[in-house]
Amino acid sequence: MADAYQIQSNGDTHAKPLLELYVKASGIDARRIGADLFCQEFWMELYALYEIGVARVEVKTVNVNSEAFKKNFLGAQPPIMIEEEKELTYTDNREIEGRIFHLAKEFNVPLFEKDPSAEKRIENLYRNFKLFLRAKVEFDKGKKEPSRVEDLPAQIKVHYNRVCEQLSNIDQLLSERKSRYLLGNSMTEYDCELMPRLHHIRIIGLSLLGFDIPHNFTHLWNYILTAYRTAAFIESCPADQDIIHHYKEQMNLFTNQRETLQSPTKTHTIPEKVLSDIRNKGLAPDVNVH
Amino acid sequence: MADAYQIQSNGDTHAKPLLELYVKASGIDARRIGADLFCQEFWMELYALYEIGVARVEVKTVNVNSEAFKKNFLGAQPPIMIEEEKELTYTDNREIEGRIFHLAKEFNVPLFEKDPSAEKRIENLYRNFKLFLRAKVEFDKGKKEPSRVEDLPAQIKVHYNRVCEQLSNIDQLLSERKSRYLLGNSMTEYDCELMPRLHHIRIIGLSLLGFDIPHNFTHLWNYILTAYRTAAFIESCPADQDIIHHYKEQMNLFTNQRETLQSPTKTHTIPEKVLSDIRNKGLAPDVNVH
Structure with a gap:
């Protein structure tokens, strides 16, 4: 169902909670990150926790139009966060932020x-x-x-x-x-x-x-x-083509092959x-x- | 774009903020309320504010698959709340709740x-x-x-x-x-x-x-x-048929005409x-x- 995009964990993996973040895939290629702003926002926050060793993080891109996705998540839309150890699924931005907030507080990360x-x-x-x-x-x-x-x-x-x-x-x-x-x-x-x-x-x-x-x-x-120059941003940033495609789709603009056939590039x-x-x-x- | 579903305002309309809530329409009939749980949750909260005269509330059902909707909201998904006087659009559950929270606090409504x-x-x-x-x-x-x-x-x-x-x-x-x-x-x-x-x-x-x-x-x-027997619930509650249709759609189950042709009923x-x-x-x- 999902193509895994995994951030390598740093150091000890046992004590840290594992947070899986499901982000919207690009409309051009479901293996690429889409341009959903909330997905990137939470990804950056999770990356900040991961960087200082507070949590393990795995990010997965999902094609929201696939039957497998609909069936597995019954109508929830990305960003979706799963914490398997606690058997918890956070499908609401308020819940996702609440969980990240508590982790940040627990480890004195001044994220909020x-x-x-x-x-x-x-x-x-x-x-x-x-x-x-x-x-x-x-x-x-x-x-x-x-x-x-x-x-x-x-x-x-x-x-x-x-x-x-x-x-x-x-x-x-x-x-x-x-x-x-x-x-x-x-x-x-x-x-x-x-x-x-x-x-x-x-x-x-x-x-x-x-x-x-x-x-x-x-x-x-x-x-x-x-x-x-911020790893949390670079890592979570979609390609230019995927950003352009996202907006064209929403405005019902003609999508030419410029974006869909080009190799993905990032203007950084x-x-x-x-x-x-x-x-x-x-x-x-x-x-x-x- | 949207069929207006309007709660009549009670009393003085000038001092109170007007909050417009866009909720997902039913897949059976775009004029009917769909079965999105977050939409109903915020609707009930807004209704509580409306009931005691703190805010004016208008609820509109939107067909998220329509081009007009996509173009107007550029990818945002219901629930979406608009406060025209402040020129603010709240597209994120955190923002919507934040606004309702502040209104409730301001008027000592024990909603939170x-x-x-x-x-x-x-x-x-x-x-x-x-x-x-x-x-x-x-x-x-x-x-x-x-x-x-x-x-x-x-x-x-x-x-x-x-x-x-x-x-x-x-x-x-x-x-x-x-x-x-x-x-x-x-x-x-x-x-x-x-x-x-x-x-x-x-x-x-x-x-x-x-x-x-x-x-x-x-x-x-x-x-x-x-x-x-709670007005906030009754008012915001989708029909049985729309709830069943919502889940069948997500689980990719055969939708028979039982739901789509029946007159909508509510088991209360x-x-x-x-x-x-x-x-x-x-x-x-x-x-x-x-």
């Missing part, structure tokens, strides 16, 4: 620190991006190339402006905090939420909207670069110019401009 | 009181019922009638025994507490979780498994009767014998035996 001001800045970004995406894709219907932002009518430009405003707010927050992750030097649930969403915005912006995250948001780009680099700005500002001192 | 011992008793019931269901349906394949419990092989009977054991634990808890709902005289999130699951177990048990909740669990039956009565036991024990003094 609260920060209302960071929460406020990130909560509307993705919703507004989706409104922009839907409106612009509708407007561009039948055009060969995505229209330029300058040419958009006011009612679509308002969505564009909101997305930029929110990206700017996050850039601002990061510049004030001067930290690697949103709350400090270690990853929290906010990063597990924001990083995959920023990456989707980038990949879908470039491929379907003729939109890129503004290059002057240096701190935001530096944060994206951090994502591309940032524009040269932005990279040099990051270096000039003395952020991320380990960055070498190519 | 914690009770670890009640939580413990109800958490595994539905999972074990699904294991029993899957195993018995597999075993009964090709048979004209569901086999009798006495004739089941040991590896299936173990699932049956577990379900009965857990139902017995809940019956016990209810008999100790002597309260209308699990924690007391008002409904909490635990009831919103347990009542729909017990009803599914009853309807699916009778129609697909030849199984009924044991009639000697008087306190449990009295609790089911309470569900059938309990067996006569059980009703008379309830009366004899002096539970639910408002019960009249027919």
Whole structure:
């Protein structure tokens, strides 16, 4: 039923709980990870627990349309987490997060620190991006190339402006905090939420909207670069093609063979110019401009 | 896209937040409520807020397979909650519950009181019922009638025994507490979780498994009767046919015209014998035996 994608366990395997995470497979190839944001979010959190030796983690991709999947999980949708030792199946995001929360608490992992001001800045970004995406894709219907932002009518430009405003707010927050992750030097649930969403915005912006995250948001780009150097993100990140396919499917757009036949690739680099700005500002001192 | 199912608002509509809940439609008829348990759970919670005048609530059924739905919600699955005034869409069970939680807190509605011992008793019931269901349906394949419990092989009977054991634990808890709902005289999130699951177990048990909740669990039956007299439950409850169709679809069972052509009905009565036991024990003094 499922193709196993297994993270190798590190060290002693007996005392640690084994958590199996079932994630949605790509619509292109059921052996590849799909672009479900909640799946990636929990995968990143589990990876954080795995990295410090608190839990064993196995991730499995599942084809939600297969009869075998439907029959085994009776209507539950990924992400689904199973803890066999306890005979527990967590089919609800609240339950999955509850279990990860308790493990993190038990081992003093600061994964769930609260920060209302960071929460406020990130909560509307993705919703507004989706409104922009839907409106612009509708407007561009039948055009060969995505229209330029300058040419958009006011009612679509308002969505564009909101997305930029929110990206700017996050850039601002990061510049004030001067930290690697949103709350400090270690990853929290906010990063597990924001990083995959920023990456989707980038990949879908470039491929379907003729939109890129503004290059002057240096701190935001530096944060994206951090994502591309964070094992929890890299490991759980779907290929560009699988992300594009996911959105095209939902918007009922024509899927050309570009995505389905290409070898999967992952854009985990940032524009040269932005990279040099990051270096000039003395952020991320380990960055070498190519 | 959606057929509106609207709860009439009571009283002043200006100060109260308007919460729109999108629930999964039935596979038989998209105008009817489907049998998604999370949808019913949140609906019941929202109904509790609506009943005491804290929020306005509108419920809409959506056909998740329609292109319009996919395009509008870009891959999100019901339950989805929208709060237009705040321009917020809650697509994640954690977010939906978080919003309801804050409203309940603000207005001192005791919907989210914690009770670890009640939580413990109800958490595994539905999972074990699904294991029993899957195993018995597999075993009964090709048979004209569901086999009798006495004739089941040991590896299936173990699932049956577990379900009965857990139902017995809940019956016990209810008999100790002597309260209308699990924690007391008002409904909490635990009831919103347990009542729909017990009803599914009853309807699916009778129609697909030849199984009924044991009639000697008087306190449990009295609790089911309470569900059938609780507006939040009645209002949000799918028809028997829609519940049966939901499970048949997932188990890839032949759907006969019995469900799809019948007029929808709701079993909200309990067996006569059980009703008379309830009366004899002096539970639910408002019960009249027919």
